[in-house]
Amino acid sequence: MSSSDLIEKQPLDILVEKLKEEFKNPQPEGFTGNGEVITQLLSQYVNNHNDWKEYVFYCPYSYSRNLIAKTELFELMVICWRRGQPSPIHNHENQRCWMGCVKGQLEETYYVFRDTKCTRGKGLLEQSYTHPIDNGSVGYITDEIAFHRMQSIAEETISIHLYSKPITECNIYCPEKGTITRKRLGYFTQYKKKCNLAVNPDCQPPQTNTPIVSDCSSSSTTTSSQPVFLKY
Numbered sequence: 001m002s003s004s005d006l007i008e009k010q011p012l013d014i015l016v017e018k019l020k021e022e023f024k025n026p027q028p029e030g031f032t033g034n035g036e037v038i039t040q041l042l043s044q045y046v047n048n049h050n051d052w053k054e055y056v057f058y059c060p061y062s063y064s065r066n067l068i069a070k071t072e073l074f075e076l077m078v079i080c081w082r083r084g085q086p087s088p089i090h091n092h093e094n095q096r097c098w099m100g101c102v103k104g105q106l107e108e109t110y111y112v113f114r115d116t117k118c119t120r121g122k123g124l125l126e127q128s129y130t131h132p133i134d135n136g137s138v139g140y141i142t143d144e145i146a147f148h149r150m151q152s153i154a155e156e157t158i159s160i161h162l163y164s165k166p167i168t169e170c171n172i173y174c175p176e177k178g179t180i181t182r183k184r185l186g187y188f189t190q191y192k193k194k195c196n197l198a199v200n201p202d203c204q205p206p207q208t209n210t211p212i213v214s215d216c217s218s219s220s221t222t223t224s225s226q227p228v229f230l231k232y
């Protein structure tokens with residue numbers, strides 16, 4: 001018996017194993033992994049377990065992305081939000097995204113192009129739908145549904161996000177100007193360890209020491225501040 005056999009598997013480890021199995025299954029739509037099965041796996045986890053706490057880090061300047069697991073087919077992470085730390089409006093690069101809330105409450109706002117009322121087109125955006133994602137609920141979005149902005153309604157919110165396939169860059173939309181910029185997506189922690197912000201470009205904090213309140217403000221921000229990690 002190896003030493004690893006003696007370590008009891010945590011619920012997140014079991015979830016990752018089940019996801020690895022499910023994402024092997026080809027789907028008629030061209031994806032791998034059945035969407036309903038994956039939603040059920042995530043829902044079962046978020047409603048019954050709390051070992052996600054080991055991955056929680058807050059940043060004073062931005063919501064933080066904390067990697068749990070990554071394969072060629074999916075990535076799983078804990079995102080920690082404080083009120084006033086919204087995401088920019090973004091797409092999902094034609095990938096699928098599930099979001100399970102384990103603490104607090106998220107608000108998801110959909111955006112579509114004003115002219116076409118969908119995500120095909122260009123120009124100015126408009127809000128099309130806003131709804132909460134409560135503690136214990138699992139949300140789902142694709143580019144077919146909408147672009148979206150996520151934010152915490154509660155003082156602090158924690159959610160578990162599953163992307164298939166992993167997304168390393170995405171579009172950021174300015175709704176008023178109709179401009180689109182590309183954003184590289186990094187992590188604040190990976191496998192419970194802080195990223196080396198000095199050498200890993202994926203782990204850079206936002207280029208501002210003020211909360212992101214506008215998707216059009218990135219070109220005017222100049223200050224780079226190191227985030228302070230606060231253990232949950």
Ligand SMILES: [Fe+2]
Nearest residue numbers: 090092097148
């Ligand atoms: Fe998203």
